[in-house]
Amino acid sequence: MANAPDASWNPPAPDQELRTPPHNDEAERSLLGSIFLDNRVIDEVTSLVQPEDLYRESHRHIFRAMIALHARGDVVDVITLADYLQAEKLLDAVGGPNFLARLSQDVPSAAHVTYYATIVSRKASLRNFITTAHALVDECYNDVSDFEAFMDDAEAKLFAITQAGVKKNYSTMREIIKEAFAQIEALYQKAEQVTGVPSGFIDLDDITAGWQPSDLVIVAARPAMGKCLTASSRVLLQSGEVATIEDLFLRGEAAPLTLNNQLQFDGAVASAFLDDGLKPVWRLTTALGRQVEVTEIHPLLTLDGWSSLGNLSVGDRIGVPRSLPVFGEIEAEHDDLVTMATLLAGSHYDGERLQISVSSDEFLPAMQQVLASHPDVQVFTPERSVEVHQTDSSFVSKFELHEARAGALAELLAATGLWGVTPSDRTIPGEIFQLSEDSLALFLRAFLSASGDCSKPASVRVMVQSTMLLEQLSHLLLRFGVIARLSRDEVLPSLSIEHRPSLEILSARFGLPLSLEDVSDITDVIPVEIWTHIEQRLGAVTWAELFQRTESLLSVADVGRKLLTREEVGQIAEVLESPSLMLVAESALYWDEIVSIEPIGEQQVYDLTVPETHNFVANDVCVHNTALTLNMAAHAAIERKVPVAYFSLEMANVQLAIRMLCSEARVDQGKLRTGRMTEQEWARLIKAAGTLSEAPIFLDDTPALPIMEFRSKARLLKAEQDIGIIFVDYLQLMKARGSNIGSREQEISEISRSLKGIAKELSVPVIALAQLNRGVESRADKRPMNSDLRESGAIEQDADIISFIYRDEVYNPESEHKGIGEVILGKHRNGSLGTVRLRFFGQYTRFENLAPDVDDGGGGGAF
Numbered sequence: 001m002a003n004a005p006d007a008s009w010n011p012p013a014p015d016q017e018l019r020t021p022p023h024n025d026e027a028e029r030s031l032l033g034s035i036f037l038d039n040r041v042i043d044e045v046t047s048l049v050q051p052e053d054l055y056r057e058s059h060r061h062i063f064r065a066m067i068a069l070h071a072r073g074d075v076v077d078v079i080t081l082a083d084y085l086q087a088e089k090l091l092d093a094v095g096g097p098n099f100l101a102r103l104s105q106d107v108p109s110a111a112h113v114t115y116y117a118t119i120v121s122r123k124a125s126l127r128n129f130i131t132t133a134h135a136l137v138d139e140c141y142n143d144v145s146d147f148e149a150f151m152d153d154a155e156a157k158l159f160a161i162t163q164a165g166v167k168k169n170y171s172t173m174r175e176i177i178k179e180a181f182a183q184i185e186a187l188y189q190k191a192e193q194v195t196g197v198p199s200g201f202i203d204l205d206d207i208t209a210g211w212q213p214s215d216l217v218i219v220a221a222r223p224a225m226g227k228c229l230t231a232s233s234r235v236l237l238q239s240g241e242v243a244t245i246e247d248l249f250l251r252g253e254a255a256p257l258t259l260n261n262q263l264q265f266d267g268a269v270a271s272a273f274l275d276d277g278l279k280p281v282w283r284l285t286t287a288l289g290r291q292v293e294v295t296e297i298h299p300l301l302t303l304d305g306w307s308s309l310g311n312l313s314v315g316d317r318i319g320v321p322r323s324l325p326v327f328g329e330i331e332a333e334h335d336d337l338v339t340m341a342t343l344l345a346g347s348h349y350d351g352e353r354l355q356i357s358v359s360s361d362e363f364l365p366a367m368q369q370v371l372a373s374h375p376d377v378q379v380f381t382p383e384r385s386v387e388v389h390q391t392d393s394s395f396v397s398k399f400e401l402h403e404a405r406a407g408a409l410a411e412l413l414a415a416t417g418l419w420g421v422t423p424s425d426r427t428i429p430g431e432i433f434q435l436s437e438d439s440l441a442l443f444l445r446a447f448l449s450a451s452g453d454c455s456k457p458a459s460v461r462v463m464v465q466s467t468m469l470l471e472q473l474s475h476l477l478l479r480f481g482v483i484a485r486l487s488r489d490e491v492l493p494s495l496s497i498e499h500r501p502s503l504e505i506l507s508a509r510f511g512l513p514l515s516l517e518d519v520s521d522i523t524d525v526i527p528v529e530i531w532t533h534i535e536q537r538l539g540a541v542t543w544a545e546l547f548q549r550t551e552s553l554l555s556v557a558d559v560g561r562k563l564l565t566r567e568e569v570g571q572i573a574e575v576l577e578s579p580s581l582m583l584v585a586e587s588a589l590y591w592d593e594i595v596s597i598e599p600i601g602e603q604q605v606y607d608l609t610v611p612e613t614h615n616f617v618a619n620d621v622c623v624h625n626t627a628l629t630l631n632m633a634a635h636a637a638i639e640r641k642v643p644v645a646y647f648s649l650e651m652a653n654v655q656l657a658i659r660m661l662c663s664e665a666r667v668d669q670g671k672l673r674t675g676r677m678t679e680q681e682w683a684r685l686i687k688a689a690g691t692l693s694e695a696p697i698f699l700d701d702t703p704a705l706p707i708m709e710f711r712s713k714a715r716l717l718k719a720e721q722d723i724g725i726i727f728v729d730y731l732q733l734m735k736a737r738g739s740n741i742g743s744r745e746q747e748i749s750e751i752s753r754s755l756k757g758i759a760k761e762l763s764v765p766v767i768a769l770a771q772l773n774r775g776v777e778s779r780a781d782k783r784p785m786n787s788d789l790r791e792s793g794a795i796e797q798d799a800d801i802i803s804f805i806y807r808d809e810v811y812n813p814e815s816e817h818k819g820i821g822e823v824i825l826g827k828h829r830n831g832s833l834g835t836v837r838l839r840f841f842g843q844y845t846r847f848e849n850l851a852p853d854v855d856d857g858g859g860g861g862a863f
Helices: 014-018 025-037 041-046 057-071 078-087 096-106 113-141 147-162 173-190 202-208 245-251 334-346 361-372 408-414 430-434 437-451 467-478 500-510 530-536 543-550 566-576 579-585 628-638 653-665 669-674 679-694 707-721 744-762 774-778 792-798
Strands: 216-221 234-236 242-244 257-259 265-267 272-286 291-294 299-302 305-308 317-321 347-349 353-358 377-380 388-390 395-403 460-463 485-487 494-497 589-609 615-618 621-624 644-648 697-700 725-729 766-771 801-806 820-828 834-841 846-849
Touching: 025 041, 025 057, 025 096, 025 113, 041 057, 041 113, 057 078, 057 096, 078 096, 113 147, 147 707, 202 820, 202 834, 216 744, 234 245, 234 615, 242 245, 245 272, 245 589, 272 317, 291 621, 317 621, 334 347, 334 353, 334 361, 334 437, 361 437, 437 460, 437 467, 437 500, 467 485, 467 494, 494 500, 530 566, 530 579, 543 566, 566 579, 628 644, 628 653, 628 679, 628 697, 628 725, 644 707, 653 679, 653 697, 697 707, 707 744, 725 744, 744 766, 744 792
Parallel strands: 216 766, 216 801, 644 697, 644 725, 725 766
Antiparallel strands: 234 242, 257 265, 257 615, 272 291, 272 589, 299 305, 299 317, 299 621, 317 589, 347 353, 353 395, 377 395, 388 395, 460 494, 485 494, 615 621, 801 820, 820 834, 834 846
16 A cells, blocks of 8 residues: 655745756766867767756757767867857857866866766756656646556656656658668678578568567467366366356356476466367366367476376376365255255155165264254155165165145255265265365265175275266365275166375364275376486486385386385485485375276367466366467577566466476476486586576566556666567557446557557567467468457557467467477568477477478478
């Protein structure tokens, strides 16, 4: 909150307006005297001071006369200057020949002329500041109709004062032609193809001659580039709610769970919601029965990092949550929860009669109480019709309800969402997912009491006819750390729990009568690839020594073959003192085996953008979401030493730096994230860190950056660091000034105009990423065009260059040009159009020039 005005504050007193403005007569006279001593300093002085910067009018007349004499090649001394001023009828006004003579005598040397000029310039800036400030104060007293515009104008005026010299607002054609020819002559002498800031890509620079000062360059692509999930994919939110990704897209806001760098689950906030239309989709099923439907290039987590679905096979293991301790805040009534759970899990309705089974004496009173509250429903519970029989682990009581009045039984069933729903279509009501921890525990205990079979001491099995209900139950159990295996049998699907830690939770937290003797935990294992990472950390330790020190039953014969439990990996991590191995051992991940990958045709797909971590949990599977400009920025700063400003509205500075490190060092980001790198990769990473540390790159990760704040920061960076190029990632995440902009098209129009304006003002190229709309999806040829830009009218008009990123394999999984991307120039105000093909290394997020021997026919590639 801004500080409140001081109640005692008053406007400046009138006498304050009469104070002498800042100036330094001695510095001004010394400046003029130095020119008398050495005419050659005029060129140096005029780059710092203009005649208007001198305070005394007489001094201004003298300085203008000196400049005029020097410009026509005359000597500047007392005699020539007096003659010039006499002709202009200004000699008496400046103090006559005697004053000019004193000026030439008061300064012993011209060596300090720059110092004198700097003093004069600073005093002039202070006077300009006072004048500007008074004008701004007057505007404030007269009220300001457009606050944002006033602030922007004030900043521009004050910023201009800090620049050396006073710039004219116009130039004559003679001046412009002279400057243009000077540049042409310099380019001719240089004889270089690239005259602007090079992109680092030879073929692209051949067309553009590099990014030119004052140009606005748009780099556009479809969001997520095909990394999408089907509309029905269920995303877990921090509130406990589970919503489809389509619902989240329509809401435009979400706070999902995300896997952080420590391989634990944290909260996050989605920054973008993406509709990617219809795309070919594959259904992946794991050994635990978890399913996720994604496009072929959607990344899933492996022990070696994120890998697209197309690179995975049956038998590979992917990371899924082993615990999701997320609970809501809803506290429900005991009897209501028991009734709902029991009716969902242990009831059967044939249209006339409802049968209910309760397997625990704990919940009998609750059910009897609820049933008694429905007097119009006949409850048959005489001793002859109540079947109570004892098993090894539970009691089962059966009630029979008969409808005595039309609608009475329907009312009871409707309250739990069961009226008119077949047993195979039952689902758990949405409010259950937002229950508090205690309320949810009660619901699950009642559910398992009605449907769980604990007759086998080493497992729990739940059998109902609804696969969706079992999926939901599996998810809710996961919130308590219980891992269940879903059998998707078409006749009678079931949920079984055999994981020892899960059984221990069911016994301790839910009170299930389980005998855990001789139950071994052989399911929670680490993928076999872990052996490679262990070997990289052995150092001087032999395998035999390692196993001896861990006191395990492992042997050398197990190396590279046996699947290790997380406990075994933890012991090895302790012996080798390896934080990265311990990270794997203590992670919140269960490594689930892929049992099938099958195409299911084209489906409507969506994606979320999660800043920094770029992943979220969908269908209880870890999925990844949405680099060319980073390569350009690194090349400009490292190879050409051009200061770069990079504004990332989506990714945090640290994450941006990590991506640049991986790209520069050619290290897989998945390996860096978990620290599982070879010595050679570490060496490359250290070298890249040293190179990037010295590079003049300035990062800013302000989210939802207002255009006014961007302009202020860009000006400051230009003044302090003399930046030569600006990158913005990405345009549609910026905000225009004010709250009364109108439509989104108008807001984007103001943003694009402002980006072009700052490019001209600072005389630097501005490279802005932008998203394409879905129009590209509806065409046979998916290559983008200018009309595919979101809110394209203003962007297309303001941009000097519009380029598009295209990858053929997004739309053509059988493409012969995987790993090759196209940069398509759709607009080039000052040059030709064309298409440039680049090599893309996905594991490094790195674009490179395409080797001459690579087939250049058709297609596209990876982005």
